Amino acid sequence: MAPDSPPARPVKTAVIVDGYSTGTFLPPAFARLGIDVVHVHSTAEPMSTMLQPDLGAYREHFHCPDEEAFERTVEALAALGPVAVLAGQEPGVPLADALSERLGLASNGTALSAARRDKYEMIEALRRAGVRCADQYKSPDPQALADWAERAGSYPVVVKPLSSASTDHVYRCHDAAEVLAAARAVLGSTDIFDRPNTEALVQSFLEGTEYIVDTVGVDGERYVCGVWEYEKRLLPGGKNVYDLDVLLEPDAAPVPELIAYVDTVLEALGIRHGPAHAEVIMTPEGPALVEIGARLNGNMNPGFHDLCLGANQADLTALAYARPWEFTNRYAGLVYTPRAAAAVHSTRTELDGVVTAVDQDAVDRIAALPSVHLVGVKLSPGKRISPTADLLTSPMRIFLTAPDLATVHADRDTIQTLKDEVYVVTTEDRRPSVLLLGTDKYVMQACVRDGVDAVVVWGAAGYDHGLAEVPEELRVLLVDDHKSPETILMALHRAGLGDHRFDAVLTSDEWALVTAGVLATQLGCRALDPVTAVYFRDKSLQKRKVAEAGVPTARVTVVDDVHDVSDVPWEYDRAVLKPVAGAATARTAVVDGPEALQALSRRYRADHTAQRTFVLEEYVGGDEWIADGFLHDGELRFLAVGRYGAPCLTMIDEQTPLWMRHFDPKDETWAYDLAEPVVRRCLEALGLRDGVFHMELFHDPQTGRLTFSECAARRGGALIHEQVQAKFGIHLGEAALRCAIGRDPGADVEHRPELFGTSYLKGRAGTLLSCPAPAELRALPGVEFARVEFPAGGTFLGDIDNTNHRMGQVLVSASTEEELEERFAAVRAWFDERLVVAPQGVTGRELRAWNREQRPEADFRDTLWQ
Numbered sequence: 093m094a095p096d097s098p099p100a101r102p103v104k105t106a107v108i109v110d111g112y113s114t115g116t117f118l119p120p121a122f123a124r125l126g127i128d129v130v131h132v133h134s135t136a137e138p139m140s141t142m143l144q145p146d147l148g149a150y151r152e153h154f155h156c157p158d159e160e161a162f163e164r165t166v167e168a169l170a171a172l173g174p175v176a177v178l179a180g181q182e183p184g185v186p187l188a189d190a191l192s193e194r195l196g197l198a199s200n201g202t203a204l205s206a207a208r209r210d211k212y213e214m215i216e217a218l219r220r221a222g223v224r225c226a227d228q229y230k231s232p233d234p235q236a237l238a239d240w241a242e243r244a245g246s247y248p249v250v251v252k253p254l255s256s257a258s259t260d261h262v263y264r265c266h267d268a269a270e271v272l273a274a275a276r277a278v279l280g281s282t283d284i285f286d287r288p289n290t291e292a293l294v295q296s297f298l299e300g301t302e303y304i305v306d307t308v309g310v311d312g313e314r315y316v317c318g319v320w321e322y323e324k325r326l327l328p329g330g331k332n333v334y335d336l337d338v339l340l341e342p343d344a345a346p347v348p349e350l351i352a353y354v355d356t357v358l359e360a361l362g363i364r365h366g367p368a369h370a371e372v373i374m375t376p377e378g379p380a381l382v383e384i385g386a387r388l389n390g391n392m393n394p395g396f397h398d399l400c401l402g403a404n405q406a407d408l409t410a411l412a413y414a415r416p417w418e419f420t421n422r423y424a425g426l427v428y429t430p431r432a433a434a435a436v437h438s439t440r441t442e443l444d445g446v447v448t449a450v451d452q453d454a455v456d457r458i459a460a461l462p463s464v465h466l467v468g469v470k471l472s473p474g475k476r477i478s479p480t481a482d483l484l485t486s487p488m489r490i491f492l493t494a495p496d497l498a499t500v501h502a503d504r505d506t507i508q509t510l511k512d513e514v515y516v517v518t519t520e521d522r523r524p525s526v527l528l529l530g531t532d533k534y535v536m537q538a539c540v541r542d543g544v545d546a547v548v549v550w551g552a553a554g555y556d557h558g559l560a561e562v563p564e565e566l567r568v569l570l571v572d573d574h575k576s577p578e579t580i581l582m583a584l585h586r587a588g589l590g591d592h593r594f595d596a597v598l599t600s601d602e603w604a605l606v607t608a609g610v611l612a613t614q615l616g617c618r619a620l621d622p623v624t625a626v627y628f629r630d631k632s633l634q635k636r637k638v639a640e641a642g643v644p645t646a647r648v649t650v651v652d653d654v655h656d657v658s659d660v661p662w663e664y665d666r667a668v669l670k671p672v673a674g675a676a677t678a679r680t681a682v683v684d685g686p687e688a689l690q691a692l693s694r695r696y697r698a699d700h701t702a703q704r705t706f707v708l709e710e711y712v713g714g715d716e717w718i719a720d721g722f723l724h725d726g727e728l729r730f731l732a733v734g735r736y737g738a739p740c741l742t743m744i745d746e747q748t749p750l751w752m753r754h755f756d757p758k759d760e761t762w763a764y765d766l767a768e769p770v771v772r773r774c775l776e777a778l779g780l781r782d783g784v785f786h787m788e789l790f791h792d793p794q795t796g797r798l799t800f801s802e803c804a805a806r807r808g809g810a811l812i813h814e815q816v817q818a819k820f821g822i823h824l825g826e827a828a829l830r831c832a833i834g835r836d837p838g839a840d841v842e843h844r845p846e847l848f849g850t851s852y853l854k855g856r857a858g859t860l861l862s863c864p865a866p867a868e869l870r871a872l873p874g875v876e877f878a879r880v881e882f883p884a885g886g887t888f889l890g891d892i893d894n895t896n897h898r899m900g901q902v903l904v905s906a907s908t909e910e911e912l913e914e915r916f917a918a919v920r921a922w923f924d925e926r927l928v929v930a931p932q933g934v935t936g937r938e939l940r941a942w943n944r945e946q947r948p949e950a951d952f953r954d955t956l957w958q
Contacts, residue, residue, distance in 0.1 A: 103128050106413060107169055107177040109156075109188040110134050111145035114388040114406070115180020119149035121394070121410035130172065132156050132165060134187045142181065156187060166194050176413035178366050182255075183287075185209050185386050198311070198413060200386060204362040208386045210254050212293050214361065215381070221360035224353070224380050227296040230254065232623065234275035234779055235637075237294045238268040248297045253278050253289045261289070262482070264297065269726065276779060279623040288613070298373040298380050303346075304337060305354045305370045306389045308408040310416045312364040313424035314355070317389075317405045318397070319347045325440065334483050336504060337391060338497070339400060339434040342427045346374050351427065353379035361386075367409045391436045396465050396491040400434035433497040437504050439488040440480035445517040446593075447471050454513035461503040463494035469514065476593055477517055487515065524833045525592070527584075527615070529574050529599035529608055531560035534813050534825025540565050544829060547589065549574045559881060575604045577611055593617075596832040600806045600825075602675040605629055618832060620805055624779040628805040629673045631707050634778065638800045641777035643770060645800040646710040654706040655697040662686045666711035671703045675804075679703065682711060712790045712799050717763075718752060719771045719787040720808050720816055722827040722837060726781040729839040730827070732757075732816050733767045735791070737849075737913070749898070751916055752810065753849030753909070754819050766791075770798045780805055782831040784824050786812065811850040814877050814903050819848045846905040848876070851916040855888045855899035858929035864922075869902055872922060874915040877903040887932065899927075 106122045108115060109132045119129045131150040136157040138144060147153065152172075156165040169177070169191065177192035177199075179185045185208050192199035200208070207217040218225040229240040241249045251274035252262040263274035271294060278292040304320040323336040340347050354370050361384065369389040371382040388405050397404035412419040450469055459467050468489035471477055480486055488511060492500045525545040528535060531554055539546040546566045551574035554560060562568050569583045584590050596618040597608040605625045612619030620628075627633050635645045650672065651660050662685065669692055670680040679701070683689045689708070716738075721731040734754035755763040771787060786808035788801040807813055807824045816822050821842025830837040862884055869878035880900040882888060888899065902919050906912035931942060943952065 104414070105130060105151070105172045105174045106410070107132060107172075107174045107188075107191065108145075108150075108180045108184075109177065109191065110139075110182075110184030111150075111180030112139060112142040112183075113181050114390055114392045115184075116143065116146050116149075117388070117392070117394050117404075117406035118178075118180055118410065119146065121406040122414065123149075124407065125410055125414045127175065127410070127414050130154065130169070130174075132169075132184075132187065132191070134184050139183065145180065156191075162187075162190070166191065170195060178409070178413060179387050182209070182385050182387055198365045198416065200362050200365055207361050208363065208384075211252070211383055212254055212291075214383060215295070218357065218360050218381060221356070223356050223360050224378055226250075226298055226380060228293060230291050230293045232279065232291045234272050234279065234292070234623075235640075235777070237275045237292055238271040241265070241271045241294055242268050244296065246296065250295045250297055251275055251278060252293055252295075254291055254293050255287070265294075272779070273726075273781070276621045276624060276781075279621055298375050298382065300373045300375040302371060302373050302382065303340075303350055304389065305350055305372060306392070306405055307354065307358065307368045307370075308366065308405060308412050308419075308423070309358070309364055309368070310412045310419050310424065312359070313420055314358065314368075315408060315419075315423035315425075316342070316351055316427040317403065317408060318401055318428050319350060320436075333440060333480060333486070334438045335440075336438075337436040338500075339430055341430060346379070350374065350379055353381075354384075357381055357384055366412060367405055391489070393466060393491055396434070396493065399465060400430060400432045400493040401428050402431050403428070432493045432495055433500055434491075434493040435497075435500045435504070437490040437492060437507065438483060438486040439490065439507065439511045441477065441487050441512060441515075442479050443477045443487075443512060443515060443517050444479055445477060445522075447473050447475050447477050447515050448518055449473055449516040451514055451516055454510055458490065458507055458510050458514070461492075461506055463492040463500045463503045464490060465493050466491040471515060474591075477515055487511075524595045526829070526832060527580075527594045527597045527611065527617075528566075529580070529597065529604040529611075530554065530601040531562060532600035532807075532825060532828075533560060534807075534823065535598065535600060535829050536563055536566060536825075538823065538826035538829040539563075542826065542829065544833065547584075547592075547594075549580055549583070551575070558883070574601070575607050577607055577614070580607070580611060581614070595834075598828065598832040600828065602629070602804055602806060605805060618834060620780070620783060625805065627778050628780070628803060631670065631672050631674075631709070631802060634802060635709075635800070637777045637779075638774050641773050643773050643777070643800050644797065646712050648710070649708040651706040651708055653704050654693055654701065655704060657689055657693040660689065660708065662689070664708070664710050668709045668711055669706055670709065672705045672707050674703065679706075683708075712801070713792075714799070715791040715793060716801070717767065717789045717791050717798070718754075718808065718812075719767055719789065720754075720785070720812055720824070721771075722784040722824065722831060723775060723780060724782055724831055724837050728768075728772055728775070729837060730820070730822055730841070731764070731768060731771060732820060732822075733763050733771075734815075749852040749854045749916075749920060750810070751849055751851040751913075752815075753847055753912060754815060756845070756847065757843065758845075766796060766798060770800070774800055774803060778803060778805075782834075784828045784831070810852075811877065811879065811901050811903050815848050815850050818876055818903060818905070819844055819846075846907060847909060847912050848903060848905050849912050849916070850901055850903055851920065852898040853880075853900040853902065853920060853923050855882060856924070856927055856929045857888060858931045859887050860884050860899070861928040861930055863899065863928070864926045866900075869900075869919065869923065872915075872919055874904045874906055874911075875902050875919060876905050888929065899923075 104127045106127050106129050108118050108129055122129050128151045130152040132154045154165050177188050179188040186205040189200055189202050189205040193201050207213040212230045215225045215228050231237050248264050248266050261278045265271045265274050275292045278289050302322040306317040307314045319340045320337040325335040363386050367388050370384040372379045392405050394404040394406050455467055470487055478485055494500050523545050528546045528548045540563050548562050548566050549569050552572050571579045571583045573579050594615050594617045597612040599608045606622055608619045609622035609625045632648050632650050635648050638645050667683050669683050716736045718734045732754045737751040757764055784807045787803040790799040813824045827837040866878040866880055869875055882899040904915045906915055
């Protein structure tokens with residue numbers, strides 16, 4: 093049967109991917125042409141760092157974060173019969189290319205999608221096309237980037253992320269040290285689209301004035317929407333920041349040359365459809381691209397551009413996709429005609445604090461200036477305002493247009509007297525605040541003493557252990573796992589600390605080192621960057637970096653799965669097997685051949701070990717040395733060199749208690765002369781510039797050669813802190829805290845001539861009933877400090893299988909090493925004699941007999957009723 097009425101005419105639809113920032117202007121632009129819009133997120137969750145899309149402007153919403161979702165999204169969009177798919181903002185470009193290509197719509201295609209997002213690929217595409225461009229190099233390794241800059245031999249250079257925007261983490265560097273620091277900053281951060289920077293880019297510096305060239309195209313026929321010149325201002329620290337984007341006349345030099353150059357860029361990068369926003373520097377040799385985005389200008393405002401240009405990039409983009417024939421007839425091949433002078437002003441500030449209010453009267457006074465079209469106030473009450481360092485930290489964006497440029501500049505000067513009245517800011521002195529992962533008692537002590545607020549993240553295992561005590565002045569967050577970023581972030585938000593301004597994330601826990609770097613990136617504060625932290629955790633990467641710096645170290649073979657070593661080549665006479673990211677020599681063993689390796693593999697498989705990635709290291713003999721100290725701003729400020737009484741593995745093999753001491757820098761200068769240059773080279777190779785460290789080296793007494801073993805970016809375990817403080821008067825906890833928050837840690841050494849050494853108190857197998865208290869141990873000759881760590885009632889295992897296996901520790905002083913060892917032996921024997929340990933693995937009869945020996949005066953026999 094025929095329908096009673098004709099079907100409704102279907103509404104045309106456009107698809108916008110990631111409609112953030114100025115992408116919010118696209119839905120109304122399409123609406124003015126009678127076209128509905130739907131939105132596609134390229135991520136599972138919205139990008140929180142950007143101005144969000146107006147979701148009410150879209151008829152439907154889709155999420156397409158992966159390949160599986162891509163097929164579902166294509167099917168859903170095909171059913172809508174869209175007229176266009178385009179990116180609303182930078183991160184949506186690759187997905188918009190892929191969807192438009194798959195749906196057979198006007199598309200820039202996927203062949204060059206990477207070159208339209210990745211700045212390295214972008215410049216390489218220009219180079220292949222013979223278009224003038226910068227020299228460049230990319231790497232995940234800060235040292236490799238610095239080495240390239242040195243080889244290039246021409247400073248300054250620019251270091252930046254591969255796929256960010258808005259001058260995010262863009263650094264101008266004048267030497268290799270600045271390149272290293274900048275690369276670490278990039279690699280330790282996420283870009284403004286919430287994506288981690290896994291590589292950084294270094295480029296030759298393009299000397300000259302920078303310009304904007306905005307276009308919209310249909311099938312390679314483009315219209316130039318505007319050309320703007322950047323006017324920059326010098327900050328007190330010497331960095332240039334954007335001040336004004338000034339609209340240029342289309343026939344003024346060098347506009348025609350810039351436009352001709354951008355045409356070659358568009359062709360080289362395959363940008364044939366839709367908008368483009370190019371930044372170009374006019375060098376002495378001619379124009380050269382900084383970068384280009386296949387999206388709207390981030391400073392575009394439709395009403396402002398209509399006023400000064402007679403058209404705007406958002407409406408032109410909608411027209412290009414919805415009515416390409418009309419766009420071609422009206423705009424193809426043409427260039428804008430200005431209607432008025434215009435500029436966009438990004439204000440700067442020296443204010444530092446929290447915004448408590450926005451003074452609307454001050455905003456109105458700025459808005460009343462003759463050329464001011466719109467005042468963009470970026471910060472709301474509760475947000476942090478900081479001294480301007482880049483475009484992202486500019487607190488206001490102001491659009492100005494007038495019949496002449498002199499009026500624009502005059503109003504810009506007036507704005508400088510009014511801008512800091514807009515925000516009401518709390519400027520009282522603020523105590524530094526750190527997020528402390530784990531309960532390092534000496535760092536916590538330093539927080540209290542130095543007036544630093546701390547939130548202590550206390551994991552369940554550490555809390556249950558019960559030995560640590562957190563000062564009442566510090567705030568505690570109890571979490572399941574203090575090594576899990578997810579667990580910590582959830583706890584911070586539950587506690588109302590999600591937006592708290594931390595100055596640093598700090599940890600002394602080997603296992604939380606990378607977590608600290610990852611969290612600091614999210615929280616926007618200081619910490620060891622995650623990539624550097626990885627070098628200090630992964631034994632294979634660590635040795636590779638040190639070896640590349642020319643320091644002797646053991647050869648390494650990575651064992652991907654210790655449960656199956658059938659494909660692991662045996663290349664050593666003797667080797668050491670250990671976890672790739674372990675600590676305290678746990679699961680570390682000497683292996684003498686393939687059969688021993690297979691045996692260990694079978695044992696670990698039977699034990700269902702959670703750690704599966706191991707390393708097989710060439711065995712290095714000799715004395716085992718230690719190096720403890722700290723750096724500040726790349727300078728080695730304190731170094732203490734010492735040695736173990738016997739190598740750690742020897743101690744485990746022989747089941748003897750570990751002991752160590754530091755060399756005297758006056759009487760044993762030879763050790764410092766030998767170790768210091770090696771320590772410096774290792775730390776530089778690993779990228780540590782601020783913080784404490786604990787390094788282990790092997791010393792060949794016959795040749796004096798030092799071989800690198802491993803290094804931790806935290807203070808040493810055992811009683812290293814106490815030993816260093818007793819011998820040198822240096823508080824490593826305070827040094828770690830001050831380095832973390834950017835303060836000078838100082839290095840006032842108070843040298844004591846005695847020898848100081850640490851010894852473990854071994855204990856015996858069984859259930860500990862009682863042992864001497866620390867105060868009793870401190871009463872013994874030479875004992876400076878004692879720590880009993882094993883609780884009464886706990887079951888102590890007899891076999892030593894790692895360097896944390898102990899009941900307690902003592903710090904002992906003596907005048908000679910012989911006397912030191914004698915005192916160690918005496919203390920251990922005295923402690924052992926007074927241990928009361930119930931034996932394990934015995935019958936009840938044997939246990940009762942043991943009890944009668946312990947308490948001969950008591951009668952525990954089963955007696956009869958009298």
